[in-house]
Amino acid sequence: MTEYDLLLTNLTAVLPGHDAPQAVDLAVKDGRFAQIQPGIDPASAARVVDGGGRIAFPGVVDAHQHWGIYNQLPEDVASESRACAQGGVTTSLSYMRTGQYYLNKGGAYADFFPEVLALTEGRALVDYAYHLAPMSKEQIGEIGSLVTDHGVTSFKVFMFYGSHGLHGRSSDQSAFLMTPDGERYDYAHFEFVMRGIQQAREENPEIADHISLSLHCETAEIMAAYTTMVEQDGTLSGLPAYSASRPPHSEGLAVTIASYLAHETGLPTINLLHLTSRKAVEAALRMATAFPHIDFRREVTVGHLLADCDSAHGVGGKVNPPLRPREDVEALWSYLLDGTIDWVVSDHACCKEELKFGEPSDDVFLAKSGFGGAEYLLAGMVSEGGRRGLPYGRIAELTATNPAARYGLGERKGAIAVGLDADLALVDDHHRWTVRAADSLSTQEYTPFEGTELTAKVTDTFLRGEQIMTSGVVTDAPPTGRFLRRPATPLG
Numbered sequence: 001m002t003e004y005d006l007l008l009t010n011l012t013a014v015l016p017g018h019d020a021p022q023a024v025d026l027a028v029k030d031g032r033f034a035q036i037q038p039g040i041d042p043a044s045a046a047r048v049v050d051g052g053g054r055i056a057f058p059g060v061v062d063a064h065q066h067w068g069i070y071n072q073l074p075e076d077v078a079s080e081s082r083a084c085a086q087g088g089v090t091t092s093l094s095y096m097r098t099g100q101y102y103l104n105k106g107g108a109y110a111d112f113f114p115e116v117l118a119l120t121e122g123r124a125l126v127d128y129a130y131h132l133a134p135m136s137k138e139q140i141g142e143i144g145s146l147v148t149d150h151g152v153t154s155f156k157v158f159m160f161y162g163s164h165g166l167h168g169r170s171s172d173q174s175a176f177l178m179t180p181d182g183e184r185y186d187y188a189h190f191e192f193v194m195r196g197i198q199q200a201r202e203e204n205p206e207i208a209d210h211i212s213l214s215l216h217c218e219t220a221e222i223m224a225a226y227t228t229m230v231e232q233d234g235t236l237s238g239l240p241a242y243s244a245s246r247p248p249h250s251e252g253l254a255v256t257i258a259s260y261l262a263h264e265t266g267l268p269t270i271n272l273l274h275l276t277s278r279k280a281v282e283a284a285l286r287m288a289t290a291f292p293h294i295d296f297r298r299e300v301t302v303g304h305l306l307a308d309c310d311s312a313h314g315v316g317g318k319v320n321p322p323l324r325p326r327e328d329v330e331a332l333w334s335y336l337l338d339g340t341i342d343w344v345v346s347d348h349a350c351c352k353e354e355l356k357f358g359e360p361s362d363d364v365f366l367a368k369s370g371f372g373g374a375e376y377l378l379a380g381m382v383s384e385g386g387r388r389g390l391p392y393g394r395i396a397e398l399t400a401t402n403p404a405a406r407y408g409l410g411e412r413k414g415a416i417a418v419g420l421d422a423d424l425a426l427v428d429d430h431h432r433w434t435v436r437a438a439d440s441l442s443t444q445e446y447t448p449f450e451g452t453e454l455t456a457k458v459t460d461t462f463l464r465g466e467q468i469m470t471s472g473v474v475t476d477a478p479p480t481g482r483f484l485r486r487p488a489t490p491l492g
Contacts, residue, residue: 004029004045006465011051011426014058016401016415019391021055028422031464032490036418049467051426054459058396058415059090059423060378063403064273064299064345066370067094067128069101070355071443073119080350080372081125081481083442085468087375088425088458089346090126091404091413091484095156097133099177106135106178109142113150117483124481125468127423129407131156131214136179140196147200151485153211153408154271155197157190159254160218160320187257194265201269210408210487212269212297213262217254217280218246218321226250231365239309242364243322248277251321255280259287262294271297271406274347276304276321278331281340297342297406300332302377305344306384307448315364316356316371317448319347333388336398343403344381346373350444372442376449382429382456408486419490426460433457441474 006028012021015036027035027045042048062084068076084092096116098106105112109132116130133156134140146152161177177185194213201208227245230236236244255272262270275281275298288296309323317323335341349370358366381395396415404414412421432455437447461469468475 002044002046004034005047006422007040007042007045007048008051008056009040009042009048011054011056013056013416014392014396016417019393021392026056026416026422026424028465031422033416033418033420033422036416054426054428055392056416056424056426057088057378057392058400059413059425059461059463060088060399061091061093061404061409061414062089062346062348062374062377063093063343063407064301064347065092065094065374066347066349067092067120068096068103069349069370070351070368073103073116074123076350077120077123078479079441079443080348080374081123081128081479082474083348083372083375083440084126085461085474086441086458088378088427088461089374090423090425090461090463091409092124092126092128092374093131093154093403093407094128095131095133097156098135098139099179109139109146113146113152120483123479125474125479126463126481127484128481129409129484129486133158134193134196135177135185136183137192138180140192143196144200144203147204147211153207153486154214155193155212156214156216157193157258158216159190159258160216160220160223161185187261190258191261191265194261194267198265198267201267207408207487209269212271212406213267214271214273215254215258216273216320217251217258217275219250219254219257222247222250222253227365238315238362238364239312239317239323240325242318243309243324246320246322248279248324248328251275251277251280252283255283255287259291259294259296263291268294270294271299273299274301274304274321274345275299276324276332277328281331281335285340298340299343299345300336300341301345301347301373302380303347303371303373303448305329305332306376306380306452312448313450314446314448315362315367316446318364318367318369319371320369323448336385337388337390341398342406344377344398345403346377348372348374350442352443353445356446371448372440372444373447373449375440375442376435376454378425378427379454379456379458382427383454386429386456409484409488411490412484412488422462422465424462425458427456428459429456431455431457
């Protein structure tokens with residue numbers, strides 16, 4: 001009788017506490033890493049996989065995706081989780097809310113979230129969890145039960161929705177968000193969301209550190225004024241115009257407001273999402289100094305690291321917050337290198353061409369916001385980060401370990417370590433290739449990364465020891481992704 005179900009040999013692995021990959025074999029039993037050391041006897045495993053000299057990274061924990069935002073949720077889960085596997089993403093955390101887009105429904109999460117789970121079940125090729133956004137007073141009251149009954153421990157505020165829609169100006173907030181008559185989605189609401197989350201932390205002290213609030217930090221009033229200015233001026237067009245219409249100081253101001261509200265409400269677990277500019281990160285650092293009792297975490301996206309508003313491929317690169325000029329891209333990389341940024345995500349939001357572009361198709365203000373990118377997250381970080389001297393150990397922390405720990409998955413996900421789920425991505429870091437949307441398994445037909453040259457490629461992906469991509473080919477086997485209640489506990 002063999003001791004292990006799977007043995008991976010002839011590879012190096014990015015292990016906790018090491019900057020450089022280590023020459024080890026990886027033995028898997030019952031979906032978990034069971035032994036990690038050199039020279040494990042191949043006869044001890046039922047199946048042996050030759051790693052071909054590639055590098056094993058922990059499976060990516062992509063902590064910011066948007067399944068079902070533009071496409072029907074069941075179909076989006078099926079296709080976009082395949083794009084996840086293509087990029088070495090083994091765990092997706094997707095944002096979900098009531099209102100227009102997603103399921104296009106309002107009401108209580110007690111009714112809404114079970115429907116989300118039912119529509120997702122059995123369709124995901126990777127493991128998954130959801131962050132939820134309390135959009136109404138009723139939903140704030142549900143935060144405690146979402147934690148205890150559903151294992152949802154992370155919540156979100158969209159700070160710009162107060163008077164700005166998903167893609168630009170919004171004159172009817174209640175219709176867009178489907179909130180009850182008489183309620184406003186504004187700074188007061190954000191405060192009460194924070195108080196609701198802090199109450200849930202106090203009611204669940206043993207898991208309080210895993211209960212957090214994430215914020216999309218942009219200021220609606222600044223964006224509305226600057227959008228008018230940019231359109232009236234007419235000098236700029238395309239992505240540079242969109243960046244100017246949502247200027248970096250809008251991010252910085254929103255970070256400052258959110259931070260003071262966190263201080264006021266006593267909520268210490270704050271995640272500042274997809275920071276895009278030097279001004280935004282500088283504001284975040286100032287707030288960390290001003291409020292040292294708040295445990296801020298800072299996120300950037302691979303899109304804002306690989307593309308800028310002048311070089312991205314067309315208005316398909318419209319996203320919130322916008323792609324920025326090259327100087328902001330370089331600033332983000334400097335913050336990655338000095339340890340300021342806590343994790344990197346894709347912000348994957350598949351939007352097909354027929355939905356993405358308005359008429360005329362080159363008018364950025366008529367285009368929808370968001371694009372996919374999970375399939376390029378790890379390859380992009382290894383390619384561009386490696387070129388800049390970012391150690392592979394740090395890349396593993398940014399793409400897996402840190403988000404897993406923050407969002408209550410650290411007991412199961414985020415590292416190649418004995419006892420954790422055997423999730424990993426094999427990467428050839430000497431494979432030069434060109435990004436082409438046609439090669440992606442996402443149903444999105446374009447990418448702002450079109451033509452980008454990368455020097456690393458994910459070749460194989462394993463989820464709990466099962467190979468879901470082999471030599472670049474994603475499996476057609478029935479999907480086995482599972483919903484992860486949080487904080488997750490080790491498998492029995």
